[in-house]
Amino acid sequence: GESVGLHLPTLSVQExxxxxxxxxxxxxxxxxxxWYKQESGKGPQFIIDIRSNxxxxxxxxxxxxxxxxxxxxSLQIAATQPGDxxxxxxxxxxxxxxxxxxxxxxxxxxxxx
Amino acid sequence: xAVVSQHPSRVICKSGTSVKIECRSLDFQATTxxxxxxxxxxxxxxxxxxxxxxxxxxEQGVEKDKFLINHASLTLSTLTVTSAHPEDSSFYICxxxxxxxxxxxxxxxxxxxxx
Numbered sequence: 001g002e003s004v005g006l007h008l009p010t011l012s013v014q015e016x017x018x019x020x021x022x023x024x025x026x027x028x029x030x031x032x033x034x035w036y037k038q039e040s041g042k043g044p045q046f047i048i049d050i051r052s053n054x055x056x057x058x059x060x061x062x063x064x065x066x067x068x069x070x071x072x073x074s075l076q077i078a079a080t081q082p083g084d085x086x087x088x089x090x091x092x093x094x095x096x097x098x099x100x101x102x103x104x105x106x107x108x109x110x111x112x113x
Numbered sequence: 114x115a116v117v118s119q120h121p122s123r124v125i126c127k128s129g130t131s132v133k134i135e136c137r138s139l140d141f142q143a144t145t146x147x148x149x150x151x152x153x154x155x156x157x158x159x160x161x162x163x164x165x166x167x168x169x170x171x172e173q174g175v176e177k178d179k180f181l182i183n184h185a186s187l188t189l190s191t192l193t194v195t196s197a198h199p200e201d202s203s204f205y206i207c208x209x210x211x212x213x214x215x216x217x218x219x220x221x222x223x224x225x226x227x228x
Binding site for chain 2 (some may be wrong): 098
């Protein structure tokens with residue numbers, strides 16, 4: 001069936017470095033993609049989103065890239081800070097009357113001081 | 114930004130009892146809300162889609178009689194775990210879709226522990 005998956009379960013980066021978190025999706029009909037950050041015991045926190053008619057979107061210290069050709073999504077975090085340590089999920093929205101959000105497996109970002 | 118209030122944040126109950134979790138959109142209307150379940154170190158699994166004024170749509174494998182969903186108003190959806198058992202222990206998260214622009218906002222989650 002269709003699925004959203006992440007390539008790596010964990011990512012360790014040095015404080016101040018840039019982080020890149022990757023995600024592969026398989027539903028070509030998905031029209032909207034979102035990156036979420038989740039801290040322990042809390043709900044997902046919206047980071048940035050991108051629609052399928054775009055290939056890049058920038059926020060504050062974060063950039064999302066979408067490559068529809070290879071069904072790949074990435075999140076880039078500039079100048080990673082200790083507060084960025086969390087689990088990151090990509091999610092894809094399937095359009096239509098029963099529109100719903102499907103989450104990827106999640107990747108833990110650990111920032112070394 | 115938009116806020117979704119989920120209550121309670123943590124609940125411990127005895128096996129066989131029922132537990133109700135509330136999800137409220139505080140400053141927007143949500144015709145659609147979603148309920149997710151999350152196991153430790155795992156991703157969020159969609160359980161059901163809650164539609165205001167109509168029956169919820171359950172994902173495959175989710176027992177509708179076990180997880181009762183009610184969406185009686187545009188700002189409130191409830192999930193009742195009936196006759197809870199230890200295997201129902203999990204982190205439950207709701208999200209609400211803003212009717213104006215379709216954006217999704219998540220609650221802070223409910224940690225359910227069934228003894």
